[in-house]
Structures are given as structure tokens and as C-alpha cells.
Amino acid sequence: MNSLSKQIWPWRILTFAILFIIGASLWVATKKIDYTWRWNRVPQYFLYHAETFENIPFDGRILSISNANGRSTVAYLSESDEKFSVIVETDSLRVSEGEELFEDDSIGSNSEWKAGPLTMGMLMTLWLSAAASFFGLIIGLVTGLCRVSKNPTLRSLSSFYVEVIRGTPLLVQIFIFYFFLGTVLDIGRLVAGISALAIFAGAYVAEIIRAGIQSVPKGQTEAARSLGMSATQNMIHIVMPQALKRVLPPLAGQFISLIKDSSLVSVIAITDLTKAGREVITSTFATFEIWFTVALLYLMLTSVLSQLIAWVERRLAVSD
Amino acid sequence: MIKTVDLKKTFFGRNQTVYAVDGVTANVDPGEVVVIIGPSGSGKSTFLRCLNGLETLTSGHIVIDGTDLSDRKTDLNKVRREVGMVFQQFNLFPHKKVIENIVLAQMTVRKRNRPEAEEKARMLLEKVGIAEKEQEYPSRLSGGQQQRVAIARALAMDPKIMLFDEPTSALDPEMVGEVLDVMKNLASEGMTMVVVTHEMGFAREVADRVLFMDQGKLVEEGTPEHFFTEPREERTKLFLKQVL
Numbered sequence: 254m255n256s257l258s259k260q261i262w263p264w265r266i267l268t269f270a271i272l273f274i275i276g277a278s279l280w281v282a283t284k285k286i287d288y289t290w291r292w293n294r295v296p297q298y299f300l301y302h303a304e305t306f307e308n309i310p311f312d313g314r315i316l317s318i319s320n321a322n323g324r325s326t327v328a329y330l331s332e333s334d335e336k337f338s339v340i341v342e343t344d345s346l347r348v349s350e351g352e353e354l355f356e357d358d359s360i361g362s363n364s365e366w367k368a369g370p371l372t373m374g375m376l377m378t379l380w381l382s383a384a385a386s387f388f389g390l391i392i393g394l395v396t397g398l399c400r401v402s403k404n405p406t407l408r409s410l411s412s413f414y415v416e417v418i419r420g421t422p423l424l425v426q427i428f429i430f431y432f433f434l435g436t437v438l439d440i441g442r443l444v445a446g447i448s449a450l451a452i453f454a455g456a457y458v459a460e461i462i463r464a465g466i467q468s469v470p471k472g473q474t475e476a477a478r479s480l481g482m483s484a485t486q487n488m489i490h491i492v493m494p495q496a497l498k499r500v501l502p503p504l505a506g507q508f509i510s511l512i513k514d515s516s517l518v519s520v521i522a523i524t525d526l527t528k529a530g531r532e533v534i535t536s537t538f539a540t541f542e543i544w545f546t547v548a549l550l551y552l553m554l555t556s557v558l559s560q561l562i563a564w565v566e567r568r569l570a571v572s573d
Numbered sequence: 574m575i576k577t578v579d580l581k582k583t584f585f586g587r588n589q590t591v592y593a594v595d596g597v598t599a600n601v602d603p604g605e606v607v608v609i610i611g612p613s614g615s616g617k618s619t620f621l622r623c624l625n626g627l628e629t630l631t632s633g634h635i636v637i638d639g640t641d642l643s644d645r646k647t648d649l650n651k652v653r654r655e656v657g658m659v660f661q662q663f664n665l666f667p668h669k670k671v672i673e674n675i676v677l678a679q680m681t682v683r684k685r686n687r688p689e690a691e692e693k694a695r696m697l698l699e700k701v702g703i704a705e706k707e708q709e710y711p712s713r714l715s716g717g718q719q720q721r722v723a724i725a726r727a728l729a730m731d732p733k734i735m736l737f738d739e740p741t742s743a744l745d746p747e748m749v750g751e752v753l754d755v756m757k758n759l760a761s762e763g764m765t766m767v768v769v770t771h772e773m774g775f776a777r778e779v780a781d782r783v784l785f786m787d788q789g790k791l792v793e794e795g796t797p798e799h800f801f802t803e804p805r806e807e808r809t810k811l812f813l814k815q816v817l
Binding site for chain 2: 476478490494495
């Protein structure tokens with residue numbers, strides 16, 4: 254162990270101590286308001302065991318039961334001597350052969366594992382952010398290129414778009430997309446939500462791309478052009494690769510923001526992670542637990558993304 | 574090969590107008606090595622950059638191999654592939670390996686296939702004496718090595734003319750020699766070259782003709798013997814007194 258790591262240990266301990274004190278005081282604070290923590294209620298909203306009951310639709314009689322692989326095929330006869338059959342799990346079987354049943358009596362049930370609302374919400378958030386990131390990146394690339402274009406119309410249009418989007422709140426944009434464009438163009442809430450997020454992210458991505466392109470030294474373009482490459486070839490082979498490498502960190506920040514901003518689409522009744530959390534709270538009243546869980550899930554999504562980008566960055570660093 | 578007629582390049586600043594090149598009429602014959610010297614800000618680099626269209630000229634004519642650059646219909650990209658350029662700051666593509674630096678334009682501009690382009694690149698790297706560095710990134714190379722790669726990159730396009738814009742000015746003194754050697758070889762092979770430089774030794778030894786520029790104007794031109802031993806103009810005498 255060298256002297257540097259020896260010196261760092263007391264600081265680490267101090268860090269953990271501070272974190273521990275913060276945690277402990279939160280715990281004490283919740284003790285004081287008499288909040289009963291029910292963490293055991295949370296897991297079922299990720300994954301639950303759904304049971305569907307099979308009932309006899311009329312008065313009838315059980316004809317035969319045959320068991321195979323933990324499942325039973327139950328054949329039954331209606332009063333008009335018609336034969337039906339149903340498959341249920343053997344463990345859940347509530348009838349025996351020859352038994353007379355009345356309408357709606359339960360024969361047995363089938364159960365399966367189902368993804369709960371929090372899982373579905375997380376998948377929705379993931380899908381929203383992925384789709385919005387993809388389109389946002391494309392919009393941003395095109396707009397960024399327009400921003401540095403020689404054509405005055407392209408330049409003004411793109412800066413107008415950037416100014417409008419950056420100067421209005423995302424929440425308002427989502428409402429406009431849903432209530433105005435949604436009505437005029439007859440688009441669904443999901444399309445409206447994704448478009449609003451993509452167009453919002455696109456404006457910021459455009460500025461990042463523009464800065465990246467302008468940060469590539471002029472000499473690079475001069476060298477490429479002096480070799481006879483066209484402006485487009487120069488952009489594709491020389492400027493863009495260098496610009497994208499430089500803008501990767503701010504771009505990552507933008508997409509991480511997008512994951513978080515996607516929580517705002519819950520206002521137009523898209524059941525993303527945030528809305529799923531709200532729905533779960535209405536049925537559990539485990540307000541604290543669910544919001545902490547939801548926050549943790551967002552944190553998971555964003556840290557996976559930032560790890561991914563860090564990995565790409567390391568790979569691109571070989572030419573430095 | 575190159576002919577300029579009353580070439581003018583003017584930069585319009587916020588509150589000043591700079592006549593960077595002010596009516597230069599000159600010509601370069603095939604196979605000739607022309608060295609342009611002059612004090613800083615004399616417009617010699619701007620003049621050179623006009624020759625391959627990196628600067629658009631304000632007025633006058635540049636005729637390269639029969640094509641007039643001032644004609645709006647001229648495809649500059651076509652002219653540029655015949656005119657190689659080497660920069661003071663090398664301007665290698667930092668995100669590409671040495672060999673890719675040389676292969677790229679051959680494939681995109683000359684439409685050569687990869688094996689052909691790579692073969693050419695290796696041949697040229699051999700020629701400039703750094704064949705072993707083909708898989709390195711430019712940032713791992715010394716300045717002299719980078720400049721030699723840049724020369725190889727320009728040569729890969731099979732240019733008819735090579736322009737050198739102060740190719741040794743950004744180099745450590747001990748690396749100047751290796752770059753000048755490559756240029757001397759090139760000159761002895763009969764390449765048409767226009768060189769802006771402060772290396773008076775190179776000018777004296779290699780140039781067929783020396784142009785002296787000051788304040789955007791072509792002050793004097795002549796053979797190195799004439800130029801360095803018996804200059805006519807007062808301005809030239811003054812400049813030579815300071816640099817020699």
C-alpha cells in the first residue's frame with residue numbers, strides 16, 4: 254500500500270460517515286411522523302403471480318379428470334348432455350370426478366407470472382427515451398448541420414427552431430403536441446409524447462453538434478479540400494467523426510436528461526415509470542417506498558447509459 | 574503550368590481593408606521549383622492559398638494547367654486534386670491512422686480501390702522514409718514525421734503541382750533537415766513546386782527561381798544566384814541583410 258492510498262482512507266471513512274448520518278436522520282425523521290414502512294408491498298408491483306379462475310358456465314357434472322405434468326384436463330357435461338373440457342393446474346383443482354356443479358362454481362385456476370405496473374412503466378420509459386433519443390439525434394444532426402450551413406434560409410430556420418424550443422418549457426410543448434397537434438393531425442398520445450421529446454432533445458443536440466463541428470480546426474477542412482474532397486466528403490470523413498468524438502460527453506448528458514424529462518409525458522396519460530408509480534401509490538398508500546423505488550429505477554437507467562457512453566469514449570480515445 | 578495575372582485578394586475587416594495580395598502577375602513553368610520569400614504579412618501564404626482555391630480571389634486570373642480558377646464554372650475540386658498542398662501545421666487527420674490518412678482521398682476522390690490505394694500509400698511512406706509508422710496515429714509521430722506523412726498524403730493524389738506553405742516553420746530545428754531532404758528529392762524528380770519558406774539555404778540550393786514579396790506585391794524575382802548576390806531593389810537588400 255503506498256502513501257497516497259493510506260492518506261485517502263480517512264477521507265473515505267468520513268464520506269461514508271456523512272452519508273450514514275444523512276440516512277440515519279432521514280430514518281429518525283420518518284419515525285417521528287409515525288410512518289409505517291411497508292417495503293414488502295413493493296416487489297409485487299414488479300412481478301406478480303396472476304391467478305385466473307375457471308368457472309363452469311352452467312349447471313353440470315364432472316365427467317373425468319386426467320392429470321399430466323401438473324395440469325389436469327377436466328371434462329364436464331352440461332344438462333343437455335353436451336361435453337366440454339377445460340385445463341387447470343392440478344394443485345388448484347376443486348372438484349372430483351362425478352361431482353354435480355351449479356353455474357359459476359369454480360373448477361380450478363391457472364396462474365402465471367406477470368410483469369407488474371412498475372416493470373411495464375420502466376419498459377415504457379425505456380421505449381419512450383430510446384425512440385425520442387433516436388429521432389432527437391437525427392433531428393439534431395440535421396439541424397446542427399443547417400446551423401453551420403452557408404445557406405442563409407437553412408441557417409435562420411434552424412436557429413428559429415432552436416430558439417423556440419429552448420425558450421419554452423417542455424411541459425407546455427407536450428401539452429401543445431398532445432392537445433393541438435394531436436387534435437389537428439389526429440395522432441395518438443404515444444406519438445405525440447415521443448415527438449415532443451424528440452423535437453425538444455433535437456434542439457439541444459443541434460447546438461451540441463454545431464459546437465462540435467466548429468471546434469474542429471479549420472486546417473482539417475483545408476487539408477481535406479486541398480486533396481480534392483468535396484464539402485460533403487469533408488463533412489462525412491473528416492469533420493463529423495472528429496466532432497462527434499468531442500461532443501460525446503455533452504451528448505451523453507443530453508440523453509440522460511431526456512430519460513429524466515420523459516417523466517413529464519405522464520401528464521398526457523402515457524403510463525411511463527412516473528405514472529405507474531402514481532397508480533401504484535393509489536392502491537398501496539406506500540407513498541415513500543414507491544417514490545424512492547421509482548427514483549432508484551431512473552437512476553439505474555441513467556447510470557447504465559452513462560457507463561455505456563464512457564465505454565464508447567474509451568474506445569474512441571485510442572487516437573489521442 | 575501556373576499563370577497568375579494581376580491577382581488581387583482583399584480582406585474586408587471590421588474597420589480596415591487589407592490588401593493581402595495586391596496585383597501579382599507571375600508564372601511557374603512545368604518542372605520548375607519556385608520559392609517565395611518575404612517578411613511576415615507580405616501575402617506570400619495568401620498568394621499560395623489562392624493557387625488551389627483555398628482563398629477565393631478578389632480579382633485577376635489564375636490559370637492552372639489551362640483552367641482558369643476565376644471562372645465560375647470551374648470545378649475547384651477537380652483542380653485541387655491536381656494541386657497538392659502541404660501546410661505549416663501538417664493538418665493530418667488525427668482520427669485516422671497514418672496509412673488511412675493517405676488512403677482516404679485516393680479512395681474518395683480518385684476512386685481507387687483499397688488494395689491499390691494501400692499499395693500506393695506504402696510506396697510513398699517508403700519514399701519519405703517512415704514505412705514503419707503506417708499503423709500509428711499521427712499524434713504518436715514527431716513533427717518531422719508528421720510533415721513527411723503530409724507530403725506523402727498530397728503526393729498520393731498524383732498531383733501535377735505541389736504547394737508548400739512554410740512546411741518547416743512549425744518544426745524543431747533538428748527535424749527541418751529530414752523534411753527538406755524529402756522536398757529536395759521531389760524537386761530532383763522534376764515535380765513542379767511552389768514553396769513559401771524562410772529556409773534561405775533551401776531557396777539557394779533547390780530553387781530555379783525566387784520571388785520576393787512585400788506588402789502584397791511582387792517586388793523582385795530572379796534566379797537564386799542573382800537574388801542572393803546582387804538584388805536590385807532596396808527592399809530586397811534590406812530583407813536579405815536581416816535574414817542572412
